[in-house]
Amino acid sequence: MxxxxxxxxxxxxxxxxxxxxxxxxxxxxxxxxxxxxxxxxxxxxxxxxxxxxxxxxxxxxxxxxxxxxxxxxxxxxxxxxxxxxxxxxxxxxxxxxxxxxxxxxxxxxxxxxxxxxxxxxxYIEGENLAEELNEVGDSSVSETEIRTLLKQILPVLHFAHSRKIIHGDIKPENIISRQKDKKNILVDWGDSQLFAATGLYGSAEYSAPEQLHGQATASSDLYSLGLTCLYLLTQISPFDLFDVKAGEWAWRDYLKTPVSYSLGKILDKLVQRNPKQRYQSASEVISDLHSWMMPVPTTHHKTRLAAGALGGAVAAMLIALLHPRVPTPLPTTTYTIEPAQITTLPEYNTYSSNESWGEIQPLRTLAGDTGPFWSVAVSPDGQTVATGSFDGSIKLWNLHSGGMESLLAGHFGAVWAVAISPDGQTLASASSDKTIKLWNVRTGELLETLNGHTGSVFSVAFSPNGKILASVSEDKTIKLWDTRTGIEERTLKGHNDEVQTVAFSPDNKTLVSGSSDGTVKLWNAKNGKLQRTLKGHNDAIWSVGISPDGEYIASGSWDNTIKMWSLETGDLLNTFIGHSAQVQSVAFSPDGETLASGDMNGTIKLWQVGSGGLVGTLKGHSALVKLAFNPQGKMLVSGSFDDTVKLWRLCP
Missing domain, CATH: 3.30.200.20 (Phosphorylase Kinase; domain 1)
Structure with a gap:
């Protein structure tokens, strides 16, 4: 027609x-x-x-x-x-x-x-959320779906609001569930810019009180998003959810299935009628969403992370209450190390050649405006740091000047991991949008998008020869990709829960993976056969590293410990105890003599690989931290959920 x-x-x-x-x-x-x-x-x-x-x-x-x-x-x-x-x-x-x-x-x-x-x-092909809700009839939208909606829409609002652009008409009809991947896309931008002066835009049902008087702000969009969530949860018009006599929202009275305390608090703050009591930015909502997400389900997801030291402490306490464990005897090779004194270290723009281990200081702090940093990687030449952020962007920084060189945008969800190829030419990024993307480090060009995982991709690693990329996912699988063609070569199955981390041995023969099932698995990197399963941790393993000489495997776990294993025999050699929170990251120094570990509260510890002795503690971050060493020298790079990247000069 x-x-x-x-x-x-x-x-x-x-x-x-x-x-x-x-x-x-x-x-x-x-x-x-x-x-x-x-x-x-x-x-x-x-x-x-x-x-x-x-x-x-x-x-x-x-x-x-x-x-x-x-x-x-x-x-x-x-x-x-x-x-x-x-x-x-x-x-x-x-x-x-x-x-x-x-x-x-x-x-x-x-x-x-x-x-x-x-x-x-x-044109975005798909159904809007109002249409989808009509199709399911009396079935209400679940808490998981609401959290997913917030995680997908909030970064978009952060992007727009940072450019002083307000949507002005957020409602179920303007959120499309895209047909090809079921991602929620916010459509119908533009009217707020054209009609702001008239006050004749936006749906009264979902508009904030100040917007109805022609005074819309970024907070007004958050109010509309909150009401959209309430409608999806209750199937009741926002006009009928407000108790005029009590002067408050009564949305909980219409729930068919109660929501968690944490999500309820977020929704309450989103729909505060007084703008001063409401969230002022999308990043604030994102921070709270992740601060409180951890206690809700019983399995460990990357998205259940604390946004700060307080959030980490609360989350850890709740986990302890929800998952009590009977202490088990420690292996004979395990010993407790007395923790070193923790101090907050000052920052310096330059460093002295007379530094010692006892005087470790952050050389520089890099701050970003794209939300928390989930991952870091350093190029083989030691010139570039890559960081992955919550909003789906990747930033490339000059390691020595601290300046940002480029911003790569292409993912629809948080970037959980970044890795740079051995020749320094290609960057791989793994995201909650279930894809891996390959980028040209020099030009920032998107080279390839690898599709195949059915869940969030949590970690990626290049083989030492650069020909193979390994990826691990929420879908419990490991996939091996040809980096030249982008073709999936093999899928490895064996873990019983999400696979969180992966690494190649220096000789290119072994692939090591860590999982939420608490095991480390060793695979033949050529034929994909499972060689050995290492058991010893009693909680999820979020990071594995292999020493440069190929002798040791280090595994960091949510049981607050790091374990050192023999790559050749699989024997447990040591357990390092000293962290007071879940260990998120481990990294070997280029000379293989030092192991760095970072935990959920932002504490970084340095261990002597041979003896397991605690060398020092770096206290500069306030939230979970990911680590990478500069291959060209004794510099440690730490990226944190506190929105900063810190550079540390380590000299014996």
């Missing part, structure tokens, strides 16, 4: 191949290329159409928004509408900038034709 764009046409439906409307004679191809099919929505000043771009070979679908400045209404509001079109091209420029985010529909074109203005946008 071809739909006539003339708003006065009484019979706008036409034959699919028609050139002119049979009723009014209006030309049906907009700008000689866009053929409208049907109306998707309309308001007093705007109509939205589904259309086809006939100039492109595949004739892809697109969305066309038609704005008109003609009005016979004499109200003050409509008299202001005429002036909004001065903002049209400025708005188009903002939408073009927004389209750089992979989870925001791209702007294809903006133009004026006659007395009407048009925006042409990428």
């Amino acid at each position: 071809s739909y006539c764009l003339n708003s006065s046409c009484q019979t706008p439906q036409n034959h699919p191949g028609a050139e002119n409307c049979v009723n009014c004679g209006t030309k049906l191809l907009l700008k000689d290329r866009y053929r409208t099919i049907k109306v998707l929505g309309q308001s007093s000043f705007c109509r939205t159409f589904l259309a086809i771009d006939q100039d492109q070979p595949a004739h892809p679908h697109c969305v066309i928004k038609q704005y008109t400045q003609e009005t016979t209404d004499s109200t003050p509001a409509s008299s202001r509408v005429t002036g909004i079109f001065k903002l049209f091209y400025q708005t188009a420029k903002q939408l073009d900038e927004l389209g750089k985010h992979p989870a925001i529909p791209k702007l294809w074109a903006s133009f004026q034709q006659g007395d009407q203005y048009y925006l042409v946008k990428q």
Whole structure:
């Protein structure tokens, strides 16, 4: 069908191949290329159409928004509408900038034709959340689905708000569950920029009180997102969820299944009617979402991490209460090391050649604006640090100047891990969007997207010869990929729970994996056969490292310990005890003499590999920390959930 764009046409439906409307004679191809099919929505000043771009070979679908400045209404509001079109091209420029985010529909074109203005946008195929809810009938949306929605939409709002752009009309109808991957995409951007001066945009049902008075802010979007969550949980209109007499939201009274205390507190703060009592930024919500996520399920996910020292302490306490354990005898090779004195170290822009182990100081702190850092990697030449962030971005920093060199954007979810190939040319990133991406380190170009995992990808590692990339996932599998072709070569199965971490031995013969099932597994890197399973930890293993000489395996666990194993025999050689929180990361120094470990509270400890003695404690972070050594020298790089990356100069 071809739909006539003339708003006065009484019979706008036409034959699919028609050139002119049979009723009014209006030309049906907009700008000689866009053929409208049907109306998707309309308001007093705007109509939205589904259309086809006939100039492109595949004739892809697109969305066309038609704005008109003609009005016979004499109200003050409509008299202001005429002036909004001065903002049209400025708005188009903002939408073009927004389209750089992979989870925001791209702007294809903006133009004026006659007395009407048009925006042409990428079409997202799928159903909106209101439609999906209608299909399931009485079945309410689960807490897990609400958390997923928040995790996917909040980074998008963070991206837009950081550019001073407000959506202004967040509601279930404007969130599309994309058909190809079921990711939630926020659509219908632009009206808030055009109609902010009139106060005639946004749905009253989901709009914040201040927005109804023409004073929308970033916090107003968060309010609308909160009400969207409440509607999905209760299937009750927001108009009916507020108890006017009590002056508070009564949404819990309509729940079919109670939600956790932690999620309830977040939703309560999102929908505070007083803007000062509400969340002020998407990053604040993200921080709270992850601070409280850990106690909810009973398995250990990457997303259940504390956002600070207090969150880590609370989470650890709750885990202890929820999962009490009867102490078991320690192996004979285990001994307790007296913890070294912990001090908060000052920072210096330069360092002295007379430093000693007892005087370790952070050389520099790098701060980012893309949320918590989940992963770090250092290039083989020691020049570049790569960091992965919650919002799906990857930053490349100059290790010596501390300046950011480039920003890589392409993931739809948090980047759990980054790795740089042995030749320093390629960066691999693993994400909660279930993909691995390969990037050119020098140019920042996206080379390949590897699809195959059915769950979040938690860790990646290049083989020493750079030909194979190993990835591990929430789906309990390990996959091996050809880095030259991007083809999946093999899938290894054997773990009973999420696989959290992976590493190659220096001789390229062995692949080592650690899992939430508490085991370390050794695989033949060539044929994928399981060689040995190492048991000793009594909780999830989140990090493994192999010494440069290929003699030792170190495993860091949520049981607060690090274990040292023989790679050749699988024997347990030592257990390092000293951390007071879950161990998140382990890394061997280039000379193999020192092991660094980082825990959930941000504490970094340095151990002597041979004896297991505690060399020192670095206290500079306030939240969980991931570690990587500079291969070219005695510098340790730590990336943390506290939004900082620190560089430490370590000299014996």
